[in-house]
Amino acid sequence: MEYDKILAQIQQEFSDTQPSGKVASYIPELAKVPASKFGMHLYDLNGENYQFGDSAERFSIQSISKVFTLSLAMKVMGDDLWNRVGVEPSGDPFNSLSQLENDSGIPRNPYINAGALVVADVLVSSFTNPKAALLTFLHELTGDTSIDFDYTVAASEQSEGYRNYAMVNYLKSFGNIENNVEDVLDFYFHQCAIAMSCRELAQAFIIFANQGTTLDSDREFLTGRQVKRINALMQTCGFYDEAGEFSFEVGLPGKSGVGGGIVAVNPYHYAVAVWSPPLNHKGNSALGMAALERLTTLTGYSIF
Numbered sequence: 001m002e003y004d005k006i007l008a009q010i011q012q013e014f015s016d017t018q019p020s021g022k023v024a025s026y027i028p029e030l031a032k033v034p035a036s037k038f039g040m041h042l043y044d045l046n047g048e049n050y051q052f053g054d055s056a057e058r059f060s061i062q063s064i065s066k067v068f069t070l071s072l073a074m075k076v077m078g079d080d081l082w083n084r085v086g087v088e089p090s091g092d093p094f095n096s097l098s099q100l101e102n103d104s105g106i107p108r109n110p111y112i113n114a115g116a117l118v119v120a121d122v123l124v125s126s127f128t129n130p131k132a133a134l135l136t137f138l139h140e141l142t143g144d145t146s147i148d149f150d151y152t153v154a155a156s157e158q159s160e161g162y163r164n165y166a167m168v169n170y171l172k173s174f175g176n177i178e179n180n181v182e183d184v185l186d187f188y189f190h191q192c193a194i195a196m197s198c199r200e201l202a203q204a205f206i207i208f209a210n211q212g213t214t215l216d217s218d219r220e221f222l223t224g225r226q227v228k229r230i231n232a233l234m235q236t237c238g239f240y241d242e243a244g245e246f247s248f249e250v251g252l253p254g255k256s257g258v259g260g261g262i263v264a265v266n267p268y269h270y271a272v273a274v275w276s277p278p279l280n281h282k283g284n285s286a287l288g289m290a291a292l293e294r295l296t297t298l299t300g301y302s303i304f
């Protein structure tokens, strides 16, 4: 597959496009990121890299981090995790509180905020230093030990993340949070504030295209069964209440974040990351989705 030509065509097609949508501003630090940033990086199973634009610049990965924390929680807790969080799409915004009342404090899935907070609680219970454990996981996946939290972004969300405070307290009232709510939120705000580039995200996500094993170090981080489940959840729940639209347009499992990043995998073929900060009204990168739609159309294959 001539990914170099296809990425060049995508860059060309969107070169004059003013991205629609708005850069997230509910986390004040994110509002400072220029709307014009645009980059894409594809890493295939032959170990080849293809990229354009701002693909090497780090940005706030936000909810994309939920795939990494879910991976760690599945490793440490096994199938017992599913007693505390479901596997169904929510059909509601990522920060909705309303379903928790009817569902007795069991979040619909690990990729909405409520589910990610339960997963964060599992990691706070499982590791003496959960932040260090998460960074070590990313360093091992990418071979890059400079990946770190953006502490300014974490503090920015910590100062205004009222909904997440409400959510974790509400979950605790149902008995689905074991730890001190401040400790869970501190971990959660930091995981969301990890800064990575499209290149680093594509490298880290290659395990989801390669049955749980890295290409460079040939190390198995997850079993094939775990990867199947993580990818299935990305397909059905990875885009807030727009997972159907992403499947319809792009046809790959993926995860977005309010920093404007999207990572998607084509199992057995590649991992791809795209970054454009302006978000559509559902909270997904508008240009990022459009670029990935062109990728699966121009290559002629998605998972469907």
Ligand code: GLU
Residues within 6 Å of the ligand: 061, 062, 063, 064, 094, 095, 113, 157, 164, 192, 256, 257, 258, 259
């Ligand atoms: N830190 C963000 C929040 O909890 C993450 C949201 C996202 O990227 O979807 O609101």
